[in-house]
Amino acid sequence: MGLMLDILKQHRAAVFLVILGLSVFFRSDNLGAAGLSEDEAHKIEAGRAYLRGEFFTNLEHPMLMKTMVALSMIISDAWNRRASPALQISEEAVVRLPNVVFGSLTALVIFLIAEEMFGFTVGLISGLLWSTGILAIAINRVAKEDTLLVFFTWLAFYLYMKAKNLGDPSTARQKLYYALAGASFGLMLASKYFPHYFGLNMLYYHIVGRNEKNRPLGGSIAFVFGALGLAFLIANPVVLSPAVLQYFVAYIREETMTHHGYYMMSHLYYNDFLYRPGSTPVYYYPLLLLLKTPLPLLGALLLGLVLAFRRRKNSQYFFILFMLLWWIIPFSFSGGKFLRYMLSAMPMVYIFGALGIVKLTEMLSAPLKGRLAPTYHAALGVAFLALIIATPVLSPLGSAPFYSLYLNPLGAGRAAHYFPHDEIYDAGLRETIKEICDEAQPGASVAGESPLVFKYYLARFGRSDLTYFNLSDSAGNNGGLGPTYIVVQEGRRYFENIALIDRLEARFDPIETVRIGAATAATVYKVDDVAQLRPTSQHIARNQTVADPTTFSSSNEPPPFLRESLP
Numbered sequence: 001m002g003l004m005l006d007i008l009k010q011h012r013a014a015v016f017l018v019i020l021g022l023s024v025f026f027r028s029d030n031l032g033a034a035g036l037s038e039d040e041a042h043k044i045e046a047g048r049a050y051l052r053g054e055f056f057t058n059l060e061h062p063m064l065m066k067t068m069v070a071l072s073m074i075i076s077d078a079w080n081r082r083a084s085p086a087l088q089i090s091e092e093a094v095v096r097l098p099n100v101v102f103g104s105l106t107a108l109v110i111f112l113i114a115e116e117m118f119g120f121t122v123g124l125i126s127g128l129l130w131s132t133g134i135l136a137i138a139i140n141r142v143a144k145e146d147t148l149l150v151f152f153t154w155l156a157f158y159l160y161m162k163a164k165n166l167g168d169p170s171t172a173r174q175k176l177y178y179a180l181a182g183a184s185f186g187l188m189l190a191s192k193y194f195p196h197y198f199g200l201n202m203l204y205y206h207i208v209g210r211n212e213k214n215r216p217l218g219g220s221i222a223f224v225f226g227a228l229g230l231a232f233l234i235a236n237p238v239v240l241s242p243a244v245l246q247y248f249v250a251y252i253r254e255e256t257m258t259h260h261g262y263y264m265m266s267h268l269y270y271n272d273f274l275y276r277p278g279s280t281p282v283y284y285y286p287l288l289l290l291l292k293t294p295l296p297l298l299g300a301l302l303l304g305l306v307l308a309f310r311r312r313k314n315s316q317y318f319f320i321l322f323m324l325l326w327w328i329i330p331f332s333f334s335g336g337k338f339l340r341y342m343l344s345a346m347p348m349v350y351i352f353g354a355l356g357i358v359k360l361t362e363m364l365s366a367p368l369k370g371r372l373a374p375t376y377h378a379a380l381g382v383a384f385l386a387l388i389i390a391t392p393v394l395s396p397l398g399s400a401p402f403y404s405l406y407l408n409p410l411g412a413g414r415a416a417h418y419f420p421h422d423e424i425y426d427a428g429l430r431e432t433i434k435e436i437c438d439e440a441q442p443g444a445s446v447a448g449e450s451p452l453v454f455k456y457y458l459a460r461f462g463r464s465d466l467t468y469f470n471l472s473d474s475a476g477n478n479g480g481l482g483p484t485y486i487v488v489q490e491g492r493r494y495f496e497n498i499a500l501i502d503r504l505e506a507r508f509d510p511i512e513t514v515r516i517g518a519a520t521a522a523t524v525y526k527v528d529d530v531a532q533l534r535p536t537s538q539h540i541a542r543n544q545t546v547a548d549p550t551t552f553s554s555s556n557e558p559p560p561f562l563r564e565s566l567p
Contacts, residue, residue: 009120016108019124022131023104026396026403027140031100032092033401035430040095040143041452043069047095055238059247062236064190065145068098099147103140106151106347107131113158114351116165117316125354126347132393133350135292138403139343142425146343148191154347156184160201163220165213175223182224186231198228204322208315259449259472261494262337265418268498271336279335285328288342289349291411291418294395297353298408304356324348339404339422402427402516416519421491426450428514428521429489430457435512436485436524437461447471448487449497472496486525 008015036044042058047069049057058066076094083089089097107130115123130136140147163177185198205214217224238244262271262280269280281287293301308317327345331337399406404423405415416423429450436446437458445467448454454468471486472494488501504525512524 005121008124015124016111019107019111019127019131020104022128022393023107024100026132026137026400027100027103028097030401031096031141032090034092034425034427036092036095036453036456037142037426038450038453040092041450041456043095043143044091044456045452046070047073056241056243059238059244061145061192062190063238064187064235065098065143065148067235068148069095069143072097095143096141099140099143102151103136103147104131106136106140106147106154109151109154109158110347110350113154113161113347114354116158116161117319118351118355121358122351122354125357126351128393129297129350129353130346132396133346134294134396134399134403134406135288135339135342136346136350137396138406139340141401141403142340144340145192146340149188149194150343150347152184152188152191153194153197153344156181156188156198157201159184160224164205164215167212167215175220178217178220179223179227182227183231185224186228186233187235189228189232190235200323200326204319207322208318213315258470259494259496261496261498263420263491263493268493268495273334273336275333275335280337282332284337285332285342285345288339288419291407293349293408295408295410296390300353300356300360301349302356303359304352304354307355307359308352320348320351324352339419405517405519413518415517416490416521419491420489420519424489424491424516424519424521426453426489428516429453429487432487432512432514432522432524433457434461435514436487437463437466440466440485441483443467445469445484446487447484449489449492449494471500484527486527488523488525490520 043066046058046066049055050066050070051073055063072094076089076097080088107127110130111123111127113123114126159177159181163174163181166174166177168174185201188197189195208214210216233239260270260272261268263269264280264284270276270278271280275282289301290298308321311317312321324345327348331341331345395406396403404425407413407415407418411418429448430453433446433454434457440446440463442465446454446458447469449471451468451470458464458466458468486504488504493501504527508525508527510523511526514521514523
């Protein structure tokens with residue numbers, strides 16, 4: 001096996017191309033298969049606003065993701081003007097292309113930092129696991145900031161580590177690495193307001209203590225902080241506006257939240273930032289990893305964790321243990337949890353998995369060493385290695401293009417049962433809206449929980465005459481007196497709408513059910529007489545055990561557009 005690795009080391013460019021090619025293939029194939037999610041519709045809205053010179057849209061997140069989307073729109077528009085109809089890029093794909101690019105490049109970053117810490121073999125396997133990792137692929141295929149966050153965070157970790165490993169803090173090369181690391185941290189902040197990753201990096205080197213590869217920054221501190229601040233402000237200048245600070249204050253006070261609740265395994269949990277009784281369970285992320293990781297990789301991950309813990313006094317092993325610990329504790333004890341947050345932990349997961357795979361290969365081949373000729377022993381080692389990583393590499397093929405629905409055998413085939421909001425993520429809603437547009441009479445009403453998605457597709461399908469309402473809306477919107485098409489999505493059950501959905505499902509049969517494989521994406525009900533949704537005393541009593549009426553005043557009533565239409 002040593003000879004094979006030597007050959008691969010001599011052809012690093014080819015290795016990089018293979019890793020990058022696999023990453024791009026899985027992330028870009030049939031990219032427009034799922035319709036837009038609500039978050040992605042916001043990104044399209046922001047991208048178009050940026051192209052008009054309006055930069056104060058969607059202030060919850062920094063500018064970098066939205067800038068990338070706007071750039072993707074410019075490039076795709078130029079392409080579509082010249083391409084044949086068969087080669088047109090859909091807007092669903094356009095908004096996701098930036099994350100395809102940076103999600104794919106992250107594989108190379110993971111390769112480089114794992115190689116820096118543990119050598120070429122671990123780096124190679126870590127990069128391959130990211131390229132073909134189902135959770136990484138699934139999250140990289142949606143237009144959310146987490147992909148950019150992870151790319152720039154781990155690129156900064158790598159560049160900072162390279163600078164530290166040079167030892168002497170006075171060389172021009174080291175100062176360049178520090179400046180590049182600072183710039184990458186700045187772009188990390190311009191991707192998502194998560195500054196604690198910069199703090200964790202500094203805390204790690206403080207805990208490790210001074211040695212030949214961890215000398216004080218000295219004058220290089222100016223390169224780190226100067227490049228960080230400069231890159232952050234260049235990529236996110238709106239942060240200087242008082243409007244952003246005002247939005248931050250409103251966000252912290254949860255004034256920007258339009259609904260509450262996370263539906264998980266047929267139970268509704270609170271998903272506010274601060275943890276409290278009834279919040280999403282602390283075991284959310286371990287369960288997610290347990291169910292959505294191919295079993296061979298799961299075994300290798302556990303072995304890698306044991307190995308790293310035993311060698312925790314080694315600074316390289318301590319680094320990934322430290323980063324994983326300071327990921328899993330705060331994220332698990334936060335009240336709000338989402339599958340996409342897991343992406344920040346996946347570099348550690350894949351590096352641990354690579355360590356476990358290498359160790360397992362050594363354990364399996366060691367008993368035969370000396371009994372076989374070196375050539376046969378090396379060939380057997382390569383075969384062991386290929387067999388161990390085959391399942392993680394091949395698993396995405398059976399899940400395409402809806403990778404978020406993947407479950408290993410421990411999930412018992414119950415797709416979209418455990419984390420329906422994140423597993424479906426509004427997939428199938430485009431097709432649902434198309435069915436309604438084809439059937440609905442002029443002036444009908446449509447109700448759901450994804451206003452921008454409905455607005456977008458109602459316009460695309462030429463039915464702007466239909467009136468849309470949020471099921472959980474308590475702002476006093478009123479619909480027409482005609483028929484109402486109510487779309488229920490399993491992952492969009494909230495405290496504000498759960499009572500209405502319960503009554504709806506108890507009294508009516510759906511007219512349409514849209515599925516993705518075995519998972520139900522959306523169910524459509526047609527209500528001609530909204531008075532039939534009047535809550536009875538039985539329904540009110542039942543709902544009071546589900547929702548917190550002191551927090552959600554509308555939880556025991558239908559939304560206003562239905563309520564005010566009642567006789």
